[in-house]
Amino acid sequence: xxxxxxxxxxxxxxxxxxxxxxxxxxxxxxxxxxxxxxxxxxxxxxxxxxxxxxxxxxxxxxxxxxxxxxxxxxxxxxxxxxxxxxxxxxxxxxxxxxxxxxxxxxxxxxxxxxxxxxxxxxxxxxxxxxxxxxxxxxxxxxxxxxxxxxxxxxxxxxx
Numbered sequence: 001x002x003x004x005x006x007x008x009x010x011x012x013x014x015x016x017x018x019x020x021x022x023x024x025x026x027x028x029x030x031x032x033x034x035x036x037x038x039x040x041x042x043x044x045x046x047x048x049x050x051x052x053x054x055x056x057x058x059x060x061x062x063x064x065x066x067x068x069x070x071x072x073x074x075x076x077x078x079x080x081x082x083x084x085x086x087x088x089x090x091x092x093x094x095x096x097x098x099x100x101x102x103x104x105x106x107x108x109x110x111x112x113x114x115x116x117x118x119x120x121x122x123x124x125x126x127x128x129x130x131x132x133x134x135x136x137x138x139x140x141x142x143x144x145x146x147x148x149x150x151x152x153x154x155x156x157x158x159x
Contacts, residue, residue, distance in 0.1 A: 039110035044117030115146035
């Protein structure tokens with residue numbers, strides 16, 4: 001009887017040890033996710049991507065549909081406190097600016113927590129004007145909130 005219990009305990013211990021070793025080394029050969037580009041498969045991240053594309057292509061209707069009505073947008077020391085204020089004001093200037101530059105995203109992460117997500121990114125902006133080329137780094141933080149089952153942009157901060 002003692003021998004059977006001992007064998008059972010020994011077998012279970014070996015199974016646990018082998019399983020632990022296998023699982024801890026099982027992902028060793030997989031390529032790790034790039035930490036500079038993470039969380040981009042989420043629905044919230046897709047809203048940010050659609051919004052950027054809408055601004056770059058001049059699609060006012062799509063861009064507006066991705067903003068909450070009470071969106072708060074900070075840019076260059078100014079604030080716009082609704083989608084109506086942004087669409088009827090500064091949006092067209094943003095679209096014109098984006099069509100005049102080259103933008104290379106160097107980092108983008110989206111972290112989702114329940115019904116709120118935060119998108120942070122950096123881009124290298126290259127602008128050619130009168131034969132001169134200038135470069136700068138642009139920073140962006142976007143808050144996306146699930147409202148009535150739909151992800152909408154509720155805050156943007158550009159610098």
